Amino acid sequence: MQLKDQQVVIIGGSSGIGLATAQLAQAEGARVTITGRSEEKLRRVANTLGTVKTAIADVTNEKDLQQVFEACDRVDHLVLLGASLASGKICDAALEDLSRPITERLWGAIHTIRAAAPKMSNGSITLTSGLFSARPIAGMAVVAAAVGGIEAMTRALALELAPIRINAIAPGYIDTPLLRAAFEDQYEGVVKAQSAVLPTQRIGTAEETAKAILFLMTSGFITGEILHIDGGGRLI
Ligand SMILES: NC(=O)c1ccc[n+]([C@@H]2O[C@H](COP(=O)([O-])OP(=O)(O)OC[C@H]3O[C@@H](n4cnc5c(N)ncnc54)[C@H](OP(=O)(O)O)[C@@H]3O)[C@@H](O)[C@H]2O)c1
Numbered sequence: 001m002q003l004k005d006q007q008v009v010i011i012g013g014s015s016g017i018g019l020a021t022a023q024l025a026q027a028e029g030a031r032v033t034i035t036g037r038s039e040e041k042l043r044r045v046a047n048t049l050g051t052v053k054t055a056i057a058d059v060t061n062e063k064d065l066q067q068v069f070e071a072c073d074r075v076d077h078l079v080l081l082g083a084s085l086a087s088g089k090i091c092d093a094a095l096e097d098l099s100r101p102i103t104e105r106l107w108g109a110i111h112t113i114r115a116a117a118p119k120m121s122n123g124s125i126t127l128t129s130g131l132f133s134a135r136p137i138a139g140m141a142v143v144a145a146a147v148g149g150i151e152a153m154t155r156a157l158a159l160e161l162a163p164i165r166i167n168a169i170a171p172g173y174i175d176t177p178l179l180r181a182a183f184e185d186q187y188e189g190v191v192k193a194q195s196a197v198l199p200t201q202r203i204g205t206a207e208e209t210a211k212a213i214l215f216l217m218t219s220g221f222i223t224g225e226i227l228h229i230d231g232g233g234r235l236i
Pocket of ligand 1: 011012013014015016017018035036037038039041057058059060081082083084085104128129130131170171172173174175176177178179
């Protein structure tokens with residue numbers, strides 16, 4: 001149990017991949033703090049997971065994040081997942097929707113790491129990229145730019161923040177509330193279409209993605225790495 005009594009903070013831990021990561025880390029003996037914007041979602045998870053700590057924080061709000069980490073005596077592992085999938089075509093979408101991926105993903109990472117780093121002396125930070133960095137689709141140019149930026153930032157921060165290890169996951173299509181909400185009534189069709197073309201013949205689960213995060217957390221000789229959990233999605 002490498003995570004026994006380790007302090008794990010999961011930004012965006014009340015749903016999907018973050019929630020699955022909280023469950024696995026807790027099962028490995030970690031002391032877990034999860035954050036999100038919705039108090040109701042956090043309360044529901046706390047009722048299920050029991051000993052987990054919760055804090056309300058929006059990654060776009062620097063003060064929220066400072067408060068989260070001020071309340072921690074130390075942080076061993078930080079996982080940053082919290083973001084929406086807002087975007088749109090560059091010439092059509094409102095500027096607010098186009099700036100959101102940058103604000104949430106790049107500025108969110110900057111605010112979070114600046115707030116967390118003073119509480120970390122070692123351990124790991126896991127950031128979140130995504131399949132759109134390597135295999136974009138129309139309407140997701142800004143999300144692609146933001147997650148591509150996260151990959152570049154991961155490698156640079158692995159040098160800048162050493163000996164803290166910095167890695168990123170790059171998930172493909174993963175069955176979570178975010179994916180279901182993004183495709184709404186087309187969700188089943190998207191799953192069927194992806195299952196027909198992916199080498200794995202199915203999309204991924206939150207638990208599989210969480211296992212990849214725990215692998216990065218506990219692999220002491222891996223830093224600056226981007227781990228693809230995409231069923232081979234970037235190869236097709
Ligand atoms: N699922 C996929 O197929 C997939 C693929 C590639 C990348 N990803 C990325 O993986 C991450 C997690 O995705 P998921 O599928 O697990 O999504 P999810 O089920 O919607 O969970 C997202 C979590 O982040 C929180 N969150 C969202 N926006 C936030 C913000 N502005 N500030 C703070 N917390 C925020 C949510 O809680 P609140 O709503 O209460 O804030 C929730 O706890 C996201 O960055 C997503 O883009 C997912």
